[in-house]
Amino acid sequence: MPQKRVSIKDIAEAAGVSHPTVSRALRGEGRMSDETRQRILELAQEMGYTPSLVARGLVTQRSHLIGLVITTFADPFHNEVVQGVEEEAIRHGYDIFVASTGVNAEREKEVVRSFQGRQVDGIIVSSSRVGDDYADLLQETGIPIVLINSHVAGSHFHAVHHDDYAGGCQLMAHLLERGYRRIAYLGNARAGKANTDRHRAWEDSLRAAGLAPGLAIYGPNGRLAGGVQAAEALLPAARERWGAPPDAICCYNDTMAIGAMAVLRRCGLRIPDDVAITGFDDIDVAAYLEPPLTTFHQPRHQLGVEAMQVMLSLLGQTNPHPPRQVRTLIGQLVVRRSS
Amino acid sequence: MPQKRVSIKDIAEAAGVSHPTVSRALRGEGRMSDETRQRILELAQEMGYTPSLVARGLVTQRSHLIGLVITTFADPFHNEVVQGVEEEAIRHGYDIFVASTGVNAEREKEVVRSFQGRQVDGIIVSSSRVGDDYADLLQETGIPIVLINSHVAGSHFHAVHHDDYAGGCQLMAHLLERGYRRIAYLGNARAGKANTDRHRAWEDSLRAAGLAPGLAIYGPNGRLAGGVQAAEALLPAARERWGAPPDAICCYNDTMAIGAMAVLRRCGLRIPDDVAITGFDDIDVAAYLEPPLTTFHQPRHQLGVEAMQVMLSLLGQTNPHPPRQVRTLIGQLVVRRSS
Numbered sequence: 001m002p003q004k005r006v007s008i009k010d011i012a013e014a015a016g017v018s019h020p021t022v023s024r025a026l027r028g029e030g031r032m033s034d035e036t037r038q039r040i041l042e043l044a045q046e047m048g049y050t051p052s053l054v055a056r057g058l059v060t061q062r063s064h065l066i067g068l069v070i071t072t073f074a075d076p077f078h079n080e081v082v083q084g085v086e087e088e089a090i091r092h093g094y095d096i097f098v099a100s101t102g103v104n105a106e107r108e109k110e111v112v113r114s115f116q117g118r119q120v121d122g123i124i125v126s127s128s129r130v131g132d133d134y135a136d137l138l139q140e141t142g143i144p145i146v147l148i149n150s151h152v153a154g155s156h157f158h159a160v161h162h163d164d165y166a167g168g169c170q171l172m173a174h175l176l177e178r179g180y181r182r183i184a185y186l187g188n189a190r191a192g193k194a195n196t197d198r199h200r201a202w203e204d205s206l207r208a209a210g211l212a213p214g215l216a217i218y219g220p221n222g223r224l225a226g227g228v229q230a231a232e233a234l235l236p237a238a239r240e241r242w243g244a245p246p247d248a249i250c251c252y253n254d255t256m257a258i259g260a261m262a263v264l265r266r267c268g269l270r271i272p273d274d275v276a277i278t279g280f281d282d283i284d285v286a287a288y289l290e291p292p293l294t295t296f297h298q299p300r301h302q303l304g305v306e307a308m309q310v311m312l313s314l315l316g317q318t319n320p321h322p323p324r325q326v327r328t329l330i331g332q333l334v335v336r337r338s339s
Numbered sequence: 340m341p342q343k344r345v346s347i348k349d350i351a352e353a354a355g356v357s358h359p360t361v362s363r364a365l366r367g368e369g370r371m372s373d374e375t376r377q378r379i380l381e382l383a384q385e386m387g388y389t390p391s392l393v394a395r396g397l398v399t400q401r402s403h404l405i406g407l408v409i410t411t412f413a414d415p416f417h418n419e420v421v422q423g424v425e426e427e428a429i430r431h432g433y434d435i436f437v438a439s440t441g442v443n444a445e446r447e448k449e450v451v452r453s454f455q456g457r458q459v460d461g462i463i464v465s466s467s468r469v470g471d472d473y474a475d476l477l478q479e480t481g482i483p484i485v486l487i488n489s490h491v492a493g494s495h496f497h498a499v500h501h502d503d504y505a506g507g508c509q510l511m512a513h514l515l516e517r518g519y520r521r522i523a524y525l526g527n528a529r530a531g532k533a534n535t536d537r538h539r540a541w542e543d544s545l546r547a548a549g550l551a552p553g554l555a556i557y558g559p560n561g562r563l564a565g566g567v568q569a570a571e572a573l574l575p576a577a578r579e580r581w582g583a584p585p586d587a588i589c590c591y592n593d594t595m596a597i598g599a600m601a602v603l604r605r606c607g608l609r610i611p612d613d614v615a616i617t618g619f620d621d622i623d624v625a626a627y628l629e630p631p632l633t634t635f636h637q638p639r640h641q642l643g644v645e646a647m648q649v650m651l652s653l654l655g656q657t658n659p660h661p662p663r664q665v666r667t668l669i670g671q672l673v674v675r676r677s678s
Binding site (some may be wrong): 006078083098099131223 | 400404405411412413415417418419421422425434435436437438441450453457479562563597598601604623624626627628629656
């Protein structure tokens with residue numbers, strides 16, 4: 001094991017015909033008797049011949065395979081993005097293979113190189129840590145790259161992204177309108193542009209309301225444990241600043257908010273009576289928490305669909321340097337009982 | 340776009356040498372002057388030549404790529420399984436590409452065929468709906484297949500699985516010991532063996548305690564909405580059977596339990612005072628719910644690691660029909676405040 005794959009040559013030998021004859025029979029082309037064609041097709045089936053998509057790709061220069069790079073399978077944000085990409089891809093006869101990078105820029109480059117070496121037709125990268133560094137790779141190979149929510153600001157690639165700054169401003173407008181004043185920001189030290197945009201939206205909103213400077217505390221990552229750590233550091237910092245807990249916490253994402261909610265409960269603080277809390281993304285579980293979480297809904301499925309649409313349009317072009325395509329989506333504020 | 344990949348032939352033409360000379364220079368083999376070798380390597384770099392892993396795989400018959408098939412990226416169960424497989428694979432110089440099937444047996448076969456056509460060295464399938472149907476495919480191609488938690492009973496494949504029956508019995512022993520008597524089962528109509536084993540553990544435990552027949556209600560899937568639907572059907576059914584709500588609900592998995600908890604709260608039932616609830620899997624968020632969820636921890640990461648270990652041992656064998664390898668893991672009961 002592995003057993004050797006049955007080749008066209010094997011079938012040609014068994015059928016007593018030439019290699020090209022078998023190729024033509026399998027493609028349904030060429031002049032030959034129906035009997036010969038029939039015999040070759042039967043032999044191919046008996047012998048367990050499956051056409052190698054790889055070999056076919058080497059000939060046609062098209063593999064109909066798109067590589068999708070995500071940071072981690074553990075982040076529920078990616079689930080629907082992947083499904084959006086997949087659905088659109090399958091609808092157009094493309095396969096999607098997914099690989100993860102673990103929020104590591106070096107590993108991200110390795111994964112992209114691996115996809116390129118395996119001759120995908122295009123690569124979609126979600127939450128890229130690399131961004132413009134792909135310029136060289138793109139130059140070398142010409143394989144189109146589309147970025148979804150790149151964490152690198154000012155990227156010059158084809159891109160689909162969510163307007164996090166506008167989303168963050170809507171969340172803050174909601175909190176300020178409800179009368180919250182001691183609004184802390186719980187940030188993700190590992191995120192790039194997404195965190196910067198959300199942090200900036202919080203800060204600009206506070207400043208416009210005459211409440212700057214605010215109190216921002218960062219967790220080491222955007223996961224549950226990151227939310228717990230940041231919230232544990234926030235409470236004493238807030239006492240020092242305000243002599244009281246924050247009256248609202250604006251979290252980088254829903255997952256951190258879930259971690260922070262556990263800390264608030266453990267400290268005997270009621271949500272939202274003592275402390276309101278908001279997330280970002282609207283992951284599936286957000287509506288099922290106690291209390292259900294106010295958040296900003298990212299159209300994750302649509303981000304995936306549109307990234308694949310940009311990819312399809314690039315694959316359909318003969319221009320080696322097509323004009324840059326950028327699409328910006330904006331989701332919507334979802335007010336629930338946590339605020 | 341896509342731009343044509345630079346080939347060895349292109350470099351040979353530019354360097355004014357033969358195709359095999361370029362090949363040997365790139366592999367660091369063969370007799371040639373240092374100057375020639377240097378010139379070829381410089382040209383290859385300037386022209387943006389990247390060795391095709393695919394072409395190399397066609398020659399070496401080894402792609403160092405493993406295809407991993409999961410049902411859906413939306414199920415948090417798969418996250419850690421994927422990470423376990425990946426870590427073990429990377430440690431041994433293999434890449435992992437992941438593709439999803441959407442809990443659809445036909446699509447699962449298509450995805451596996453696609454991996455085979457792209458010449459992966461092996462395929463790992465998590466929560467397979469197909470199981471023994473792979474016998475023909477395996478026969479045809481000889482590409483090793485390892486199943487993780489197959490949903491098909493009696494599969495004859497190399498497999499790593501969790502002992503769900505034993506886990507379900509431990510959960511039930513815990514509930515019975517705490518004095519719960521009206522214990523309902525919330526099932527997943529879409530799951531195969533995993534659901535059957537957990538359902539059977541619940542039923543056998545009830546019978547042994549003299550409490551059979553129990554009340555089992557099924558949701559259309561194992562997701563949040565599936566849990567909501569099943570719980571909404573359960574409450575009136577329980578009133579009819581017992582004149583009261585169940586005093587405990589044993590759920591197929593944590594995700595359904597989260598959906599059911601939302602329904603219980605909406606109906607004014609306190610957890611665990613009025614109704615206790617248990618999940619299965621111990622997904623990350625289970626410990627962060629209010630109340631935190633009692634569940635059975637599946638060693639998901641370890642399931643992935645061991646599946647890859649079985650794969651590596653198969654790839655290391657020359658025997659085309661190696662003896663079947665089956666590993667059974669058992670996780671542990673995690674008691675939290677929901678019961």
